[in-house]
Amino acid sequence: MKKKHLLLAMILIITMIFVSACGSDDAKKDSKDNKDSKGKTEQTTIEFWTMQLKPTFTEYIEGVIADFENENPDIKIDWLDVPAADLDKKILTAVSSNTAPDVVNLNPTFASKLAELDALVNMEEAVSDEDKQKYVKGAWEANRLQDVTFVIPWYLSTEVTLNNTKIYEEAGLDPEKPAKTYEEAKEYSKIIKEKTGKYGYFPSLDLSLVLQHMVVMGAELTNEDGTKAAFNTPEGLKAFEYFTELYQEDLIPKEALSGDQRNTIDMYQAGQVAFFAGSHFISQIKENAPEIYEHTKPSEAITGDTGKKTMSVQNIVVPKQTDNEEAAVKFALFLTNAENQLAFTKLTPILPSAVEALEDPYFTEAGEDAEPTDLVRITAAGQLDEAELLVPPMENYDELKEAMFDAISEAMLGEATPQEALDKAEKAWNEILAK
Incomplete structure (x- = not known):
């Protein structure tokens, strides 16, 4: 019985020492974290x-x-x-x-x-x-x-279309009714090219913009868990066919494919493009091309049947x-x-x-x-x-973006049909997503 009481007493003492030590350490840690040697609160x-x-x-x-x-x-x-x-x-x-x-x-x-x-x-x-x-x-x-x-x-930021009202008027179009959809953008571009010799729409395909255009046109980029490509659909094909037609019929500048967004702003400031998504360039236009700025009227982003707009x-x-x-x-x-x-x-x-x-x-x-x-x-x-953020964060994003750009480029340049290019993009994406 005495041995049992002694054992319990030892356990109790050890426990008290441990708790006391922990409390002491915590107190020291709190003191170190919150006060300096002079007792002042540390930053x-x-x-x-x-x-x-x-x-x-x-x-x-x-x-x-x-x-x-x-x-x-x-x-x-x-x-x-x-x-x-x-x-x-x-x-x-x-x-x-x-x-x-x-x-x-x-x-x-x-x-x-x-x-x-x-x-x-x-x-x-x-x-x-x-x-x-x-x-x-x-x-x-x-x-x-x-x-x-x-x-x-x-x-x-969201995309806002900048419209040169002077070019609209030269082409006989109403500046108060800017293009709101991809189909209207194509229709306006044909009229502006025919009436003025200038370009209507300048849809840059730089960076992630190809992917954004596809989503706005109704294509899903991947399946729900992001393991396979999901854009080889009528909607995805429509996107490839749309830009291929605009490019091959010279309804958009060649720089839409070969250049970057700086080409877009340069041509707009020079009065050679009627409308483009360029709201973040508005201050630059005001400074560099005040006459164009004076004739600039903003409108909501061009969209597809989905009604989606990018953020x-x-x-x-x-x-x-x-x-x-x-x-x-x-x-x-x-x-x-x-x-x-x-x-x-x-x-x-x-x-x-x-x-x-x-x-x-x-x-x-x-x-x-x-x-x-x-x-x-x-x-x-x-x-x-x-x-909304049309292109969500994805693993191996840069590779996916480049594979899509390479594929649509082949279609626009006539090196493959839109369907062949879409098939190629799907294969490339599935290989990248499987990594």
């Missing part, structure tokens, strides 16, 4: 990376940081701005070497690559339901991979490597709140992802003296409810 430092915002937006970003630090004296923000061409490589290197920053501005494509590596904080878990509701639904849902939302949306998103991510997840997410939410986003959007032609900011008259009321820049902004904001 948590958050490393924040942006993509090519200096020097244009230095004052704005520094102002947001100062406001946040004033509200959160225990958190310091260390801001680093990285050239756009270097950011992807720099963040990947940082993640690989376990030196990732705490908060980073990334586009959906590259953010999804990090999400594939399970390198980003799951915002479905890190952000409250109340805060999630503060963002445009389509923007929040645009960045999901395998049912995980891995970003907080920052600023947005582009810039995001804020928090790498999992951070030792300060709570503080990092707190700063990301502050940076993207309605007040800060509204101030940002008044400095540059972008749209906020915060619902409250979009309710401001700046995005809803044109005013009597509204210029094309104002009308572009209001038109863009007005179609956000029906806009």
Whole structure:
């Protein structure tokens, strides 16, 4: 009996020592984390990376940081701005070497690559339901991979068609009735070419735009689980046939295939193109071609039978490597709140992802003296409810994009029929998706 009591007493003593030690360690850890040697509260430092915002937006970003630090004296923000061409490589290197920053501005494509590596904080878990509701639904849902939302949306854009009303009038078309669909764009292009010798539509096929056009025309890119191509359908074939016909009948400039979006703006500013999706170029047009700007009238994005319109998103991510997840997410939410986003959007032609900011008259009321820049902004904001990220984050995205571009190029150049080119694209996609 005595041995049993002695054993219980020893167990109790060992347990008390262990608990006491843990409490002591926790107390030391809390003291180390929160106070310096003089008993003052220590600052948590958050490393924040942006993509090519200096020097244009230095004052704005520094102002947001100062406001946040004033509200959160225990958190310091260390801001680093990285050239756009270097950011992807720099963040990947940082993640690989376990030196990732705490908060980073990334586009959906590259953010999804990090999400594939399970390198980003799951915002479905890190952000409250109340805060999630503060963002445009389509923007929040645009960045999901395998049912995980891995970003907080920052600023947005939608496509707005810019129309040169002078060319419309020269061709006998009503500038108040711009092309709204692909079929109208083709019809207008034929009339404008015949009446003026100029091009009507300039649909750039640069970057991911081929994929976007296909989705707007009703094609599904992959099956539901993203394991097989799903675009070899009547809708996918229609997209290939549409652009092949426009190209081979010289209804769109050759640069639509061989060039990039800079060719589009150059030809529009020169008065050689009647309409194109180029709302983000409106300030450039105002500066470089004031006469063209004067005759520019914005209209909603050209769409297909689906009625879909595209949304582009810039995001804020928090790498999992951070030792300060709570503080990092707190700063990301502050940076993207309605007040800060509204101030940002008044400095540059972008749209906020915060619902409250979009309710401001700046995005809803044109005013009597509204210029094309104002009308572009209001038109863009007005179609956000029906806009979405048409090409969701996908693994091996660059390879998929290039395979589709190569295939449609062969059709447009007459090296294959549209159906043969579509078959080739399907085969290439299935091989890439099987990796």
